[in-house]
Amino acid sequence: MFAPTNSLFDAAAAVLDACETDEKVLATIQFAAAWARDDLQPVAGSRAVRNEPPGRPPRLRLVAPSQVPRRRLRSRSGTIAFLHALAHIELNAIDLAWDCIQRFRDLPDEYYDDWVAVARDEATHFVLLRARLRDLGADYGDLPAHNGLWEMAEKTARDPLERMALVPRFLEARGLDVAPGMIDRLEHVGDAASAAIVRKILAEEVAHVAAGSRWFRYLCELRGLDPDNEFLRLIDTHLGGRMHGPFNLADRGRAGFTPLELAGIQARVPG
Numbered sequence: 001m002f003a004p005t006n007s008l009f010d011a012a013a014a015v016l017d018a019c020e021t022d023e024k025v026l027a028t029i030q031f032a033a034a035w036a037r038d039d040l041q042p043v044a045g046s047r048a049v050r051n052e053p054p055g056r057p058p059r060l061r062l063v064a065p066s067q068v069p070r071r072r073l074r075s076r077s078g079t080i081a082f083l084h085a086l087a088h089i090e091l092n093a094i095d096l097a098w099d100c101i102q103r104f105r106d107l108p109d110e111y112y113d114d115w116v117a118v119a120r121d122e123a124t125h126f127v128l129l130r131a132r133l134r135d136l137g138a139d140y141g142d143l144p145a146h147n148g149l150w151e152m153a154e155k156t157a158r159d160p161l162e163r164m165a166l167v168p169r170f171l172e173a174r175g176l177d178v179a180p181g182m183i184d185r186l187e188h189v190g191d192a193a194s195a196a197i198v199r200k201i202l203a204e205e206v207a208h209v210a211a212g213s214r215w216f217r218y219l220c221e222l223r224g225l226d227p228d229n230e231f232l233r234l235i236d237t238h239l240g241g242r243m244h245g246p247f248n249l250a251d252r253g254r255a256g257f258t259p260l261e262l263a264g265i266q267a268r269v270p271g
Contacts, residue, residue, distance in 0.1 A: 007045025008035060008112060012102035015119070016095055019055035021130070021140060025123045028094055032120040035112070042105065042112055049103055051157070053150060054095040061144040068146050073189050080138045082182075083194060087129040088145040089175070090201075093122040093208075096153055096167060104160040107215075114211040121204050128197045135193070155238070161219040165234045168212025169257075174244075175205055176251040206255050213256025228260040235268065243268040 005011055011031040018024040034040045056062070068085065072078035097119035101112055130140050152171055156163040179202040186195035220227040235241060243265045252262060 005045055006039065006041055006043065007047070008040040008042045008116075009102045009105065010045035010047045011035075011040055012098040013047045013050045015098045016050055016052075016054045016102065019057060021057060021091060021126070024055070024091070024094060025127060028098070028119050028123040032116050035116045042107075042109065044105075047102075049105075050099075054092075054099075057141050059141040062147045063144040065146040065148060067144060069143055073185050073191070076136060079189075079191060079194065080133060080136055081143060083129055083133050083136070084138070084140065084143045085145065086198070086201075087126055087133065087140045089149065090122050090126040090129060091140070092149040093172070094119055094126065096149065097122060099153055100160075100163060100167075103157060104163070107160070108218075111215055111218075114215070118208045118211060121208065125197075125201050125204070128200070132194055132197060161216060161223070161230075162234060162238075164212045164216035164219065165231055166238060168209050169216060169231065170235070170239070172205060172212065173209045173252060173255065173257075176202065176209060176255065177246065177248045179205070180248060202251070206251050209252075209255035217256075228258055228264070231261055232264040232268075235265070241268050242270060245269045 003010075003014075005014075008031075011027075011034070015024055015027045015031065018027055031040065069077075069081040073082060097115045100115045101119075104111075126140075133139055133142075149167075149171060152167055153163070156166050179198055183195050183198050183202070186192075186198065216231070217227045220230050235243065245266065247262070247266065249262055257265075
């Protein structure tokens with residue numbers, strides 16, 4: 001399916017190239033296993049840094065966020081819209097993890113360990129959500145989706161420090177905030193199967209955001225920056241200093257947010 005390679009960066013680019021979701025998931029699993037066996041190395045290979053958008057299924061329609069179907073869980077169609085939106089987030093998360101690998105080079109092997117593991121987990125999440133959609137008589141690609149996650153990846157493509165701050169520690173950390181409410185609403189309408197999937201995702205996303213925290217702080221230390229102040233500065237610079245609560249402070253703390261950062265983001269919620 002993919003050309004043989006010993007380059008982790010070429011493997012990452014191959015996943016990003018893949019358009020069909022089954023191909024993207026299978027490649028992720030295979031390349032993660034190859035990395036664990038030391039069959040892949042963080043060496044340049046034949047591919048330059050890939051700057052194109054990731055491959056997407058031809059049937060998937062990308063639209064503005066306002067055009068994405070409403071996600072009211074009181075109806076089957078609303079539940080499908082909700083699960084479809086989550087599946088789209090997880091598909092983006094697969095590509096974001098591989099992009100963190102192929103784009104940012106000359107980092108410690110432990111950095112690549114983290115993002116290969118994240119990619120593997122996100123592939124599992126996507127498979128679970130797609131299976132649940134199929135249980136409900138739907139499939140990924142049946143509904144339109146928006147491209148907000150990848151747009152942030154493009155904005156942070158030049159600097160790994162900004163990527164760590166604004167993708168895992170801003171966008172993905174928002175998932176930690178909203179997941180408990182999602183679980184409660186799903187259980188309230190009797191959808192225990194979907195609630196169990198979201199609960200699993202939440203538990204594993206804490207570690208993913210923690211990887212972002214770990215490498216954000218590593219890069220700040222390399223540059224002689226105070227990480228607490230730098231995170232809040234980036235929020236102010238790139239996001240207008242506006243945050244939206246409520247915040248899941250316990251899981252954010254487990255994911256590497258410090259008390260100063262947590263106080264800072266709470267202070268940036270409009271009054």
